[in-house]
Amino acid sequence: MTIRVRVSLYSSLRIDRFAEAKVELPEGAAVTDLLDKLQIPLQDVGIVVVNARSGTFQQKLQADDRITLIPPIGGG
Amino acid sequence: MPFGYNGKILHVDLTKQEWQVEEPGEKWYRTYMGGSAFASYYLLKLLKPGVDPLSPENVLIFACSVVTGAPISGWNRYTVAAKSPLTHAFGESEAAGYFGPELKFAGFDAIVIQGRAAKPTYLFIKDGEVQFRDAKDVWGLDNFETLLSIQEEVGEKRVRVASIGPAGERLIRFANVSNDVEHFNGRTGMGAVLGSKNLKAVAVRGTKRMESAEPEKVKEIARWLHERIKTHPPNVGLTNFGTPGLVKGLNASGILPTRNFREGVFEGADKLNVDAYASILHSSGTCWGCTVRCKRRVALEDEKYPLNPKWGGPEYETIAAFGSMIGNDNLPAVARGNQLCNLYGMDTITMGNLTAFVMECFENEILTEKDTGGRKILFGDPDAMLWLIEEVVHRRGIGDILAEGVKTASEKIGRGSEQFAFTIKGNDLPLHEGRGKTGVALGYALSSTGADHVETPHDVNFQGEGVAKLYALGLLDPVEPLETDSAKVRFFALGQKAWGINNLLSICNFTSVPIHAMTFHNLVEAVRAVTGWDTSLYEIMLAVERSMVMSRIFNLREGLGPEDDRVIRRWHEEMPGGPIQGKKIDGQEFRRAVELFYELSGWDQRGRPTFGKLVELNIEWLYKEIPA
Structure with a gap:
């Protein structure tokens, strides 16, 4: 069984990838599995938002979830 | 008795060598709450407009907040403020480390310092008592030597020392204040204000801990935050990679300040990013009570760029300031420049801006070898940056002019150099690209x-x-x-x-709202539990x-x-x-x-x-x- 999730990438994460796309993952996949599939190293991700709430790398995903990934480009 | 804070502000008159304690009352604390507001309050009350920032009339403030020292990750910062000798306007810079909580444990929420000592002095504050100590043996020493000397002299290994190095003593207008040579009130030249007051350091030691109104609730939120820091992505990044983790994303997004803000992509960024950092990484470090551990220590046995793990590792701002900003992809040289500035007590952001300014003036033949005694200062040359640091801290040759900061230096140099001098309100730019943010x-x-x-x-x-x-x-x-x-x-x-x-509230952004692990709801809950205020x-x-x-x-x-x-x-x-x-x-x-x-x-x-x-x-x- 697989699930489909909607993924939005921002800033440098879009380079050689996409801005928005639907991505298929095995059922029970976590955010880290999505990163593996998109070949995004952990260190390239600063912000993870799942369904308009702060998400974690370990968070399990459900069908139709909306995931936003933003690189660490803040400051402070 | 107040919860979370002492209810005591220490007033020090360096001219008269006297101190007294003010107890402003809960309403005052609840109105101003901490750090920058405490500083503004006393600067507006005690300072007349137009005062020379390096004169005895300037007022210098060390301030924590009502919650500093509560046992929650990141609730450990403090501010140093005065009229800025760099900008001639409001001057303030925050730092973390261990000094802020120790000041609270020593019995005071803030220190307001006026006047000028007749001879080099340092303050030793322990458990509510203040000593004016002769600083003749530490005057001239760098920040690391000063730390060791004061620890030995007061006989307290656990004393926390906020000090200036030779840069502050020589009134270099972007001199900073160091604590433990790892944490810095870096910006707006607060170190020069200490120097102008003949104040080498403030050493604090306190044996009590702050009491909270609801200690169990504080513990509960602290434990929750501790767990969330382990999984919240921005904090996972800081723990694993520290601020050097920013270099790659900023460069790939075209917003890594490069060659005096001329460009946003640096071709040598891969040699400055977190993967490259592994070659000089010694260990990670932290601040009082914080589980993020974003600090980095560096070490390298190298004849040209030796690195000592006790002298601090470069954060993102310094990597960009001494790296992309000056077209330099040599990370050990960046780290060496950082350690020299840490020892001398100079802000690396301003020093990087100054170096880039001189390099662009050289490129445009506004400055030449005639101005530098034969030394070329060109983009991409890390040794030129290290050379300039020495010239500035010793106020030698062009270094004496540059010690005034980019704005004043460009005005003194003239010849059109102003077009390459980038400051806002007289302050040099931290390494972020406004066109992309x-x-x-x-x-x-x-x-x-x-x-x-x-x-x-x-x-x-x-x-x-x-x-x-x-x-x-x-x-x-x-x-x-x-x-x-x-x-x-x-x-x-x-x-x-x-x-x-x-x-x-003197809380670290790297644990707090709106990006990092703390939430608005729990932050307010924690302030309520610490102070007992229905806030x-x-x-x-x-x-x-x-x-x-x-x-x-x-x-x-x-x-x-x-x-x-x-x-x-x-x-x-x-x-x-x-x-x-x-x-x-x-x-x-x-x-x-x-x-x-x-x-x-x-x-x-x-x-x-x-x-x-x-x-x-x-x-x-x-x-x-x-x-x-």
Whole structure:
């Protein structure tokens, strides 16, 4: 069984990838599995938002979830 | 008895070698709450406008907040403030480490220092008692030697020392204040103010701990935060990679300041990023009570660029300042420059800006070897940067001019050098590209300390559903990093007051709202549990605004006006290449945004807070201070 999730990438994460796309993952996949599939190293991700709430790398995903990934480009 | 704080402000007169304690009462603490507001309060009360920042009349403040020292990750910072010798305006710089909590444990929430000691002096504060100590044996020593000497002299291994190095003693206008040679009140030249007062250091030791109103509740929130830090992605990044983790994303996004803000992509960035950092990494470090562990220590046995793990490792700002900003991809040299500045006590952000300024002047033949005794200062040459650090700290040759900071140095050099001198309100720029983060550009323009990268949370974090982190403030629309429209002003005004909570309460942004692990709800709950106050996010954000308006009034009193609320020329020009090629900040659009900010803030068209605003903030006593 697989699930489909909607993924939005921002800033440098879009380079050689996409801005928005639907991505298929095995059922029970976590955010880290999505990163593996998109070949995004952990260190390239600063912000993870799942369904308009702060998400974690370990968070399990459900069908139709909306995931936003933003690189660490803040400051402070 | 108050909870979370001591209820005691220490007043020190260096001229008379006297000290006394003020106990302002709960209403005062609840009105001003901490850090920047404590500083503004005393600067407005005690300092007359127009005073020379390096004269005995300047007032120097070390301030914690009502919650500093509560056992929660990141609740460990403090501010050092005075009229700035670099900008001649409101000067303030925060640092973390261990000094702030120790000052609270020693019995005081803040120190207000006036006058000038007749001879080099340091203060030793222990458990409510103050000693004026002769600093003749430490005067001239670097920050590391000073730390060891004072530890030995007072016989307390656990004493925490905020000190200046030779740069502060020599009144270099961007001298900083060091604690433990790992943490720095870096910006606006506070070290020079200590130097002008013959004050080498403030050493603190306290044996008590702060009491909370609801200790079990505080523990519960601290444990929750500790667990969340382990899984919250921005904190996972900081723990694993530290701030060097920023280099790669900024460069790939075309917003890594490069060669004096001329470009946004640096071809040598791969040699400066977190993977390259592994070659010099010694260990990670932390601050009092914090589980993020974002600090980095470096070591290298190398003849040319030796690195000592006890002298601090470069953070992102320094990597960019001594790296991409000067076209240098040699990371050990960056780290060496950082350690020299740490020992001498100089701000690496300003030093990097100065180096880039000199390099661009050389490239345009405004400065030549005639100005430097034969030394070429060219982009890409790390040794030129190290050479300049030595010239500045010893005030030799051109170093004596550069010791005044970029703005004054360019005015003294003349010959058109001003076109390559980039400052805002006289303060050199932290390493963030305003053309790619217009919210940060607004922060640089509107901050009372001049260019300041912690004035507002960086807009790039709130793209798309990233804005979810601001829902609690009623901000529901995604933020567009490249726009300077009314939506951006709304984001900026709210974001500024949200991030300002951390500066006001002396909390580290890297654990706190709106980006890192703490949530708005639990932050307020924690402040309630520490202080026992029935407080709210509204009351705290009102105090943030009060603090910002007070520092604004300080600057108005010093003669600053709307013409100072601007960004640098270069950001009004098109980015020459990279992912945001062609992007510029339109001058008129930016001016409209600044004026819109005045309007929504209750300021008049000249950027002066109205009487109504002061009434709302309960500071109408300051209305008479606003120039007509």
